[in-house]
Amino acid sequence: MDLIKKIPSSSVALTITSPPYAMDKEYESGNTLDDFVAAHEALVPELVRITKDGGSICWQVGYHVKDGIVTPLDFLVYEAFRKFPELVLRNRIIWTFGHGLHCANRFSGRHETILWFSKGDKFSFNLDDVRIPQKYPGKRANRGPRKGEYSGNPKGKNPSDVWDIPNVKSNHVEKLDHPCQFPVGLAQRMIKALTTPGDLIFDPFSGVASSGVAALVENRRYIGAELNPKYAEIAETRLKEAVAGSVKLRPDVPVYVPTAGEAVAKRPAHFAAPLTE
Numbered sequence: 001m002d003l004i005k006k007i008p009s010s011s012v013a014l015t016i017t018s019p020p021y022a023m024d025k026e027y028e029s030g031n032t033l034d035d036f037v038a039a040h041e042a043l044v045p046e047l048v049r050i051t052k053d054g055g056s057i058c059w060q061v062g063y064h065v066k067d068g069i070v071t072p073l074d075f076l077v078y079e080a081f082r083k084f085p086e087l088v089l090r091n092r093i094i095w096t097f098g099h100g101l102h103c104a105n106r107f108s109g110r111h112e113t114i115l116w117f118s119k120g121d122k123f124s125f126n127l128d129d130v131r132i133p134q135k136y137p138g139k140r141a142n143r144g145p146r147k148g149e150y151s152g153n154p155k156g157k158n159p160s161d162v163w164d165i166p167n168v169k170s171n172h173v174e175k176l177d178h179p180c181q182f183p184v185g186l187a188q189r190m191i192k193a194l195t196t197p198g199d200l201i202f203d204p205f206s207g208v209a210s211s212g213v214a215a216l217v218e219n220r221r222y223i224g225a226e227l228n229p230k231y232a233e234i235a236e237t238r239l240k241e242a243v244a245g246s247v248k249l250r251p252d253v254p255v256y257v258p259t260a261g262e263a264v265a266k267r268p269a270h271f272a273a274p275l276t277e
């Protein structure tokens with residue numbers, strides 16, 4: 001709150017963050033849903049103030065689970081944000097990942113959400129910058145006036161509102177000494193889609209600055225707030241590595257890669273070579 005009050009009004013193009021989930025993690029001061037709501041009620045008016053018209057706020061949360069009771073945090077976040085009519089919800093993105101705890105008495109949780117709000121009616125959305133490979137890039141129309149031509153957009157397809165991006169577990173290339181990092185690729189997609197080079201990106205719960213790394217590698221500017229000095233120190237080192245070009249990143253490539261036999265033709269040259277997970 002001390003930092004955000006110093007940020008000039010209408011100066012931030014995109015706030016992207018994942019707040020504490022009130023789950024008794026080492027970094028949390030309050031651990032009830034009321035604490036979660038109170039923290040948001042204090043923060044959101046300041047976020048609205050610093051966001052420029054046409055800018056965006058992306059809030060990444062999962063579920064608060066206590067005594068077997070599951071509460072979807074995006075529901076509480078939405079309630080806090082919708083009090084501001086200038087904030088318009090544009091997408092509720094499902095972030096899905098393959099790994100996590102195996103539950104014995106309910107389905108294992110394999111997704112969290114990102115709420116994307118724009119400030120005002122006008123907003124930028126650079127779809128061409130975040131297109132992903134078609135599953136079958138060589139598929140051609142087999143009838144009609146476009147018969148024989150590629151049926152999909154040769155630049156790739158819209159990544160949709162369901163994102164399959166591996167979460168940062170112990171063997172992930174980006175893993176550092178923080179319990180709840182999100183992948184840089186998740187922030188990177190938001191930054192590329194919603195901002196332009198030189199824009200200012202803000203993360204009020206920056207952890208080890210995954211949003212900051214995404215901002216710097218995409219030539220944007222970054223401000224982050226982190227209370228825990230250990231995480232802030234790791235973040236500083238990592239941001240320097242991002243500037244130097246030596247930071248470790250998982251490339252934004254699909255988790256599922258069709259085999260040569262399944263794919264109808266060659267992957268377009270402008271997409272990176274597929275990784276096998």
Ligand SMILES: C[S@@+](CC[C@H](N)C(=O)[O-])C[C@H]1O[C@@H](n2cnc3c(N)ncnc32)[C@H](O)[C@@H]1O
Binds near residue numbers: 225228231
């Ligand atoms: C879910 S983690 C965010 C992790 C981050 N997305 C990353 O990839 O590293 C939330 C972070 O918020 C920090 N935090 C908690 N309360 C805070 C506050 N009032 N101001 C700044 N940071 C805070 C915690 O120390 C923790 O690192």
